Amino acid sequence: MSFSSRPAFVNTAEPATPGAREIVLDLPSALYWPRHQRGEIGQWTYAIFPDGSAKILSQGEKRRLAAQLDCEAAVGCDVRFEDGRVLTVDVGAGERPAMPSDLNLDAAARYLAAWILAGTAPPPPPPPPEPDLEAVVDETVLETTAKAPPIPEGPADLPEGVQPVDPAGGADTGDLVAPASTAAPSGGPLPEVAPVCAEQEPFVPFACAEPTGPLQPAEDVPRAQPASPLSASAPQSQAPGANRAASPAPPPTPAALTKPKDFIERFNINCSLTGSTSLAHLNPDEDSRGNAKPRVSLGCSARLTDKLSFRGALLAYTNPKDQKPWDPDYTYAFTYRVTEKLSLGYSNYSARFTSGGSPVADLFRGKLRASYKLPALTLPNDKKIPCTASLGLPQPLKESLNLSCGYAVTDKLRVSGTAYFYKPGEQGTYQPDYSYTASYRFNDDWILSYNNYSNNRWPWNKGDAPGPGITGGSLSLTYKFKF
Numbered sequence: 393m394s395f396s397s398r399p400a401f402v403n404t405a406e407p408a409t410p411g412a413r414e415i416v417l418d419l420p421s422a423l424y425w426p427r428h429q430r431g432e433i434g435q436w437t438y439a440i441f442p443d444g445s446a447k448i449l450s451q452g453e454k455r456r457l458a459a460q461l462d463c464e465a466a467v468g469c470d471v472r473f474e475d476g477r478v479l480t481v482d483v484g485a486g487e488r489p490a491m492p493s494d495l496n497l498d499a500a501a502r503y504l505a506a507w508i509l510a511g512t513a514p515p516p517p518p519p520p521p522e523p524d525l526e527a528v529v530d531e532t533v534l535e536t537t538a539k540a541p542p543i544p545e546g547p548a549d550l551p552e553g554v555q556p557v558d559p560a561g562g563a564d565t566g567d568l569v570a571p572a573s574t575a576a577p578s579g580g581p582l583p584e585v586a587p588v589c590a591e592q593e594p595f596v597p598f599a600c601a602e603p604t605g606p607l608q609p610a611e612d613v614p615r616a617q618p619a620s621p622l623s624a625s626a627p628q629s630q631a632p633g634a635n636r637a638a639s640p641a642p643p644p645t646p647a648a649l650t651k652p653k654d655f656i657e658r659f660n661i662n663c664s665l666t667g668s669t670s671l672a673h674l675n676p677d678e679d680s681r682g683n684a685k686p687r688v689s690l691g692c693s694a695r696l697t698d699k700l701s702f703r704g705a706l707l708a709y710t711n712p713k714d715q716k717p718w719d720p721d722y723t724y725a726f727t728y729r730v731t732e733k734l735s736l737g738y739s740n741y742s743a744r745f746t747s748g749g750s751p752v753a754d755l756f757r758g759k760l761r762a763s764y765k766l767p768a769l770t771l772p773n774d775k776k777i778p779c780t781a782s783l784g785l786p787q788p789l790k791e792s793l794n795l796s797c798g799y800a801v802t803d804k805l806r807v808s809g810t811a812y813f814y815k816p817g818e819q820g821t822y823q824p825d826y827s828y829t830a831s832y833r834f835n836d837d838w839i840l841s842y843n844n845y846s847n848n849r850w851p852w853n854k855g856d857a858p859g860p861g862i863t864g865g866s867l868s869l870t871y872k873f874k875f
Contacts, residue, residue: 398443400442401442401443401444401465401512402442404428404440408429408431408433409431409432409438411431412429413431415429415430425443427442428441432451433448433500433503433504434496435451435495436451436500437451438500438504440504444461444469444509445461445463446508447459447461450774452774454773456474458497459473459500463509465509465512467482468482469481469508469509471505473497473501475800479501479502483513483514488510489506489507489510660694660695661693661874662692662874663690663691663692663693663873663874664690664691664692664870664873665688665689665870665871666690666691666870667686667688667868668687668688668869669684669685669687669866669867670683670685670866671864671865671867672684672860672864677860680860683711685711685715686709686711686714687708688707688708688710689705689707690706691704691705691706699728700729701729702724702727703724703725703727704724704725705722705724706721706722707722707723717744719742720740720743720744721743721744721745722743723739723740723742734763734764734765735762736760736762738760759791760786762783762785763780765779765780766778775799775800777798777799779795779797780795780797781793781795782796792819792823793812793813796811797809804832804834805832806830807830807831808829809829810826810827810828811826812825812826821855821856821857824847824849825849825850825853826848826850827845827848829843836872838870838871838872839872840867840870841868842865843868844859844864845865848861848864
């Protein structure tokens with residue numbers, strides 16, 4: 393860890409966890425901090441540096457960076473995880489945290505962030521001074537009464553130059569800048585293990601209808617900036633006739649705490665524009681070739697509450713004649729996070745406005761599924777494969793049991809697949825045995841994806857209408873943006 397431009401504010405000699413110790417280098421270097429704290433938290437090893445930065449590493453012979461913390465005193469911490477997520481921990485009251493009982497990676501990162509920020513919270517502004525009523529009566533009331541103009545009967549009778557008083561006393565708060573996308577840090581994502589979904593959005597690649605990340609508050613509490621102490625020598629102006637014995641005015645409240653959130657920031661709205669084309673026209677079998685069916689979709693997601701999220705997309709086809717009765721005009725998915733691992737999803741990926749569909753009736757033709765986040769599988773190279781199992785409701789025996797897993801081949805390339813299991817005799821002709829996707833992230837905004845949700849079948853279960861294989865998928869280019 394090289395030196396940063398921020399001053400040191402963390403006492404690394406004070407242990408954050410039992411058994412932690414301060415490491416002091418015998419030969420200090422101009423490129424590294426001469427001391428840091430090293431300890432263990434759960435199944436991870438951590439290192440905290442005096443400037444508020446920290447690292448969380450996996451244990452074992454091949455250690456990998458699981459999370460990186462960058463903290464600023466009296467403000468907060470930004471936590472970057474290996475899967476590309478970014479978590480913000482605000483300073484809050486700056487109290488010393490208690491060791492969590494469930495030491496998963498998110499809980500460990502939150503604990504270390506709160507421990508680093510402890511004691512750095514800015515002091516709350518002092519309460520406004522109590523008015524001296526006796527002094528007001530003695531010095532101003534009588535004089536004001538004697539010289540006051542006649543009381544007007546209405547707003548139109550106000551004397552020239554006198555404006556009505558705004559009882560709210562509000563000031564223009566200006567526009568707020570929406571926070572950066574949490575998909576990946578601005579400096580590029582860390583080697584990631586991307587989230588896996590039981591229901592992936594086929595028309596908005598790399599988007600999950602059932603997110604597997606940690607629960608986030610519905611409203612991000614704005615960070616408090618360190619209060620600037622008032623200079624004792626600063627002159628205090630007084631209006632004529634004001635109470636000369638009154639206390640000085642309290643320091644102004646930081647603007648970030650008084651500005652209201654706009655609609656997009658309040659619900660954390662993220663959108664993407666996707667261009668897709670089917671690969672059916674590449675089928676080597678001439679009789680089985682289909683149209684490329686190029687199409688464009690506009691998809692958006694929103695966090696309605698701390699547990700309820702929404703994703704939806706509108707689709708348009710370059711040639712309207714390519715759209716089949718089963719091709720949607722729009723898709724949508726609601727997800728309710730019951731716990732960190734259990735969620736309920738209601739989705740519809742074949743909704744139509746016309747041709748047998750109804751913009752109102754199709755809203756109630758979705759499917760309900762329950763999903764559970766399984767323990768991640770650890771590979772010999774210390775990489776993890778997250779998996780999710782989902783089951784259709786309210787009649788699980790008539791729906792498929794889905795098992796979805798993903799693997800980050802590199803920091804940009806990710807593959808995932810889903811296997812479908814049916815009760816004997818319940819699998820339909822056009823219900824697949826498996827599906828698979830691959831995504832390549834050029835940067836934080838551009839993603840190239842291949843998705844195959846056709847009727848893929850195992851060799852021993854071909855059925856009456858097996859899918860065409862690779863040419864049954866589609867190729868998509870997605871641009872992610874915020875308003």
